[in-house]
Amino acid sequence: MTLQRREARLAWFLVLPAVLIVLGLVVIPVLWNVAMSFQRIRLIELQTFNFLSTDVSLENFRRVTGLSRFWEVVRTTVGYTFFGTILSIGMGMWAALVVKKAFIGRSLVRGLMLFPYVAPVIAVSFVWKIMLNPSFGITNHWLDIFGVQPIDFLGRRDFTLDLLGWELNAPVALSVVIAFEAWRYFPFAFLFILARLQALPGELDEAAKVDGATLSQRFFYVTLPQMKGVLSVLFLLRFIWTFNKFDDVQLLTGGSAGTEVITVSIVNWLQGRSDVGSAAALGVILAVILVMLLFVYFKWFFEEETA
Amino acid sequence: MTAVQTTAPAPVKAKVTRAEFEEKFFGVLKWASVAFFLIITAFPLFYMIALSFKPLSALLQDPGDFLPSWSDITGMTTYREVLRPRSQGGQGFGIYIRNSFTVALTATILTTAIAIFGAYATARLKFAGRKLMTWGILIVYLFPGIVIAIPLFVVFTRLSLRDSLWGLIIVYVAQTIPVALYMLRSYFITIPVELEEAGLIDGLGRMGVIRRVTLPLSAPAIAAVALFVFMIAWNEFLFALLFLSAEPDLWTLSLGVNQLDSQEVPKTVLMAGSVIITVPVIILFFAAERFLTEGLTAGGVKG
Numbered sequence: 158m159t160l161q162r163r164e165a166r167l168a169w170f171l172v173l174p175a176v177l178i179v180l181g182l183v184v185i186p187v188l189w190n191v192a193m194s195f196q197r198i199r200l201i202e203l204q205t206f207n208f209l210s211t212d213v214s215l216e217n218f219r220r221v222t223g224l225s226r227f228w229e230v231v232r233t234t235v236g237y238t239f240f241g242t243i244l245s246i247g248m249g250m251w252a253a254l255v256v257k258k259a260f261i262g263r264s265l266v267r268g269l270m271l272f273p274y275v276a277p278v279i280a281v282s283f284v285w286k287i288m289l290n291p292s293f294g295i296t297n298h299w300l301d302i303f304g305v306q307p308i309d310f311l312g313r314r315d316f317t318l319d320l321l322g323w324e325l326n327a328p329v330a331l332s333v334v335i336a337f338e339a340w341r342y343f344p345f346a347f348l349f350i351l352a353r354l355q356a357l358p359g360e361l362d363e364a365a366k367v368d369g370a371t372l373s374q375r376f377f378y379v380t381l382p383q384m385k386g387v388l389s390v391l392f393l394l395r396f397i398w399t400f401n402k403f404d405d406v407q408l409l410t411g412g413s414a415g416t417e418v419i420t421v422s423i424v425n426w427l428q429g430r431s432d433v434g435s436a437a438a439l440g441v442i443l444a445v446i447l448v449m450l451l452f453v454y455f456k457w458f459f460e461e462e463t464a
Numbered sequence: 465m466t467a468v469q470t471t472a473p474a475p476v477k478a479k480v481t482r483a484e485f486e487e488k489f490f491g492v493l494k495w496a497s498v499a500f501f502l503i504i505t506a507f508p509l510f511y512m513i514a515l516s517f518k519p520l521s522a523l524l525q526d527p528g529d530f531l532p533s534w535s536d537i538t539g540m541t542t543y544r545e546v547l548r549p550r551s552q553g554g555q556g557f558g559i560y561i562r563n564s565f566t567v568a569l570t571a572t573i574l575t576t577a578i579a580i581f582g583a584y585a586t587a588r589l590k591f592a593g594r595k596l597m598t599w600g601i602l603i604v605y606l607f608p609g610i611v612i613a614i615p616l617f618v619v620f621t622r623l624s625l626r627d628s629l630w631g632l633i634i635v636y637v638a639q640t641i642p643v644a645l646y647m648l649r650s651y652f653i654t655i656p657v658e659l660e661e662a663g664l665i666d667g668l669g670r671m672g673v674i675r676r677v678t679l680p681l682s683a684p685a686i687a688a689v690a691l692f693v694f695m696i697a698w699n700e701f702l703f704a705l706l707f708l709s710a711e712p713d714l715w716t717l718s719l720g721v722n723q724l725d726s727q728e729v730p731k732t733v734l735m736a737g738s739v740i741i742t743v744p745v746i747i748l749f750f751a752a753e754r755f756l757t758e759g760l761t762a763g764g765v766k767g
Contacts, residue, residue, distance in 0.1 A: 161590065167670055168589035172597060175582035175641050182638030183604050186615035193615065255497045266498060268753055269505045275749050276509075277699040279721045280738035284512045287731055295511065298527040340504060372486040394606075401608035404701045408722075420610045427614060427706075440611040447608070 194218070194438035200431035217438035221426070226417070231446065234400065234418040237331065241338030242395040246388065248339055249346025254376075257354050274344035282408035285337055286311060314415040330414035334406055338399060346391050353387040354380070389458060396454075400447050419443045512742070516542055516735040523732065542736035546724075550712075555733070557740060559713060560720035564741075567629055567716055568697040571636040575693045576686065578637070579644035584674055586645070587652035588660070598649075605642040609702060617706050626707050629714055635707070636697045643696075644689045651685035652678060691752055695745055717741040 195213035221227065256267050273281060288294050289310040297307040308316075310333045318325040357380065365375045403420035406412060412421035419439060426436035515523065517532035517540075548554020586597050616635060625631035655678060663673040679686070701718045708714050715723070721741055724734040 164589050164670070165591040168585040168591035168594070171581040171585040171589070174578045175645060176597070178578065178634070178638050179600075179604055179641060182616065182635060183607060183612055186612045186619075187607065189615040190611050193618070198618075251497065252501055255494055255501065260498075266502060268750065270501055271749070271753075272505050272509060272746075275695060275745055277701075277718065277721075277738075277741045277745060279699075279701055279718045280512065280742045281508065283721070283725065283734055283738050284508045286725075287515065287735065288508065288511060290731075293524050293527040293731070295527060295530060369483065371483040372490050397606050401610060403610055408701070420608075423610050423614070424702075424706075427617070433614065433618060437614050440608070440614055444608060444611055 190437050190440055193434055194441045196434050198433040198437075200427075200433055217434045218442070220432075221435050221439045221442065229415075230417050230419055230422050233331065233416065234420075234446075235450070237335055237338070237406070237416070237418055238396055238399045240335045241342070241399045242392060244335065244339035245342040245395060246346045246350075246391050248343035249348075249350050249391075250384075250388075252343060252347045253350040253354055257351065270347060271344045273341045278341070278404045279408060281341065282337070282405065285333075286409065289333065311410050312414050328415055330410055330416050334409055334416050337405060337409060338402075341405065342395060342399075346395065349387055349391055350384065353384060357383055393451075393454065397447065397451070400450075401443070419446075509742075512735050512738055515732055516739045518732055520730040520732045542730075542733045543740075545733055546736045546740065555720065555724065555729075555737065556712075557717070557720055557737065560715050560717045561740070563629060563714060564698060564717040567633055567636065568694050570633050571640065571697040572690050572694045574633070574637045575640045575644050576690045579641055579648055579689065580674075580679070580686065582641070583645045583648035583652055584678060587649045588657075589670075601642045601645055605646065609639065613703060613706055616703075620707055627711050627714065631707050632704060632716070635703050636693075636700065639703075640693045640696055644693055647689050647692075648682070648685060651682050655681050687752065691748060694748065698741075698745060 194217055195215070197212070197214070197216065252270055256263055256270075289296050291297050291307040291309045291312075296310070301307065308329070311330050313329040315326050316329045318327055361379050361383075362375055365379045370378070401420065402418075403424065406416055406418050407421050407424065410416045412418070412425065420443065423436050423439045423443070426432050426439060511530065514530050514532055517536045518530055519532075519536060519541075523530060544554075546555045546557045548556070549558060550556035585591070586594055586601075620626045620631045659681070660673050660677050663677045664670075668676060699718070700716075701722070704716050704718050705722070708716070708719060717737075718741065721734070721737040724737045
């Protein structure tokens with residue numbers, strides 16, 4: 158046996174455990190989820206159900222999309238994901254600019270900034286819930302000092318603003334959930350942006366400074382264009398992960414008050430209604446919408462690049 | 465800002481240019497921003513700890529006065545209730561702590577070991593399917609967890625794996641392998657090949673090179689990966705909820721804390737539970753912040 162073949166054999170032996178586990182617990186389940194979405198499966202039938210049944214239909218998809226709420230849920234998911242992503246990246250950029258240069262206490266500030274991201278979601282979501290509680294939370298207590306009526310931040314669907322005769326409907330609970338998302342994930346964007354900022358060559362900035370460019374001009378015309386790569390990757394990653402996120406919304410509102418996103422809906426079908434087939438169908442819909450949005454993103458991104 | 469510049473003829477006072485104005489303005493804004501970020505990150509943590517000691521009645525009376533007194537702190541009543549076994553009317557967190565450590569530590573050891581070998585092979589060895597592996601990892605890394613959760617829930621119910629911690633452990637291993645493999649692979653590539661070749665020439669086999677050369681050189685990266693896997697497994701909620709909710713004896717801390725969110729349990733006890741689940745992560749994190757921030761940007765950890 159040649160050395161090359163021995164190496165290849167060893168390589169396969171080394172990657173085998175990883176491949177088997179990922180195939181068995183990720184790839185096969187995904188394929189199987191697609192198969193289940195065409196079958197009628199209830200939770201109580203699981204023990205006796207024949208998984209190779211050829212009795213397939215589109216009934217699950219019809220049931221799931223037939224609900225009057227369906228399009229609202231899709232809209233909520235897209236809005237939540239888009240604004241959550243943009244805000245977390247914006248805050249991350251802001252934070253990175255703030256701690257870019259050394260100052261006393263910088264490492265403490267930088268360390269604390271990572272707290273929302275590394276803390277267990279269950280703990281931080283309950284802290285938010287209690288802070289925002291209308292009867293004993295600190296937020297409403299402080300608002301009360303300014304004479305504002307207590308607001309049930311996580312239970313109220315929307316708030317009508319009267320701006321000079323214009324009636325603006327602002328979603329309340331959904332905005333809070335988006336703010337939570339921005340708060341919890343800005344450290345992720347912050348770390349990537351900071352690493353990129355510190356790796357930028359200083360000469361360009363210096364040259365612009367000598368030419369009389371102000372701080373904001375240097376940011377918009379010198380720094381920002383060099384950040385395009387990292388920002389687009391961050392947008393992509395955060396968009397995908399936020400779109401698939403379940404815990405945050407489930408723990409804050411349980412999907413009530415206009416915050417129901419697709420993932421929360423899936424778990425409701427699974428556990429609330431014990432309808433495995435419909436849950437699987439909604440999972441497929443989630444994946445399809447995500448792939449469509451990514452397609453649009455890439456198309457737009459590459460046209461932008463080549464233009 | 466430009467107005468200052470153009471309406472200029474103010475001969476006595478020195479003219480403030482836009483550049484000078486911005487330097488000052490952003491100088492002030494910077495400190496305001498530092499304060500803002502300190503408040504939004506530290507205050508929730510501080511509030512959680514303070515409330516976990518505060519008696520509920522006092523909080524309901526005046527929500528603004530959330531600082532506990534010294535006797536509240538030394539009394540530790542909420543913590544005692546959280547930790548007392550359920551048979552004695554407490555919340556039984558002792559078992560949950562043990563379960564969480566079992567699950568997170570086992571998953572960490574398994575994932576790190578499997579990922580080290582896999583990452584080494586994809587970084588250094590030539591074999592058919594290497595490219596496919598590398599791409600496959602990335603795609604799996606981005607896959608919606610919820611789509612995987614439904615079929616796994618079904619299989620585990622069928623196999624009765626839902627009444628053991630092993631089901632949860634292997635799911636965490638499967639979920640974290642792509643991240644770990646990706647992070648380690650990008651680190652292994654940076655190790656100079658010459659060092660490994662020197663090892664081979666000196667008569668070490670590949671496994672010997674991994675053990676004697678690669679592993680010692682990548683200790684910081686391996687530590688970062690292990691810490692990350694531990695944190696992901698420790699913090700996880702969705703799969704634990706789906707797989708274990710019927711078996712209180714197997715609950716991890718996430719489920720234990722979730723259980724505290726009910727009408728019968730005072731919110732201060734809920735906060736004590738939240739502190740208990742947060743403390744290990746914070747300790748680990750501050751002990752190894754350097755590794756973690758480097759590890760994070762190297763692999764891009766999912767969350």
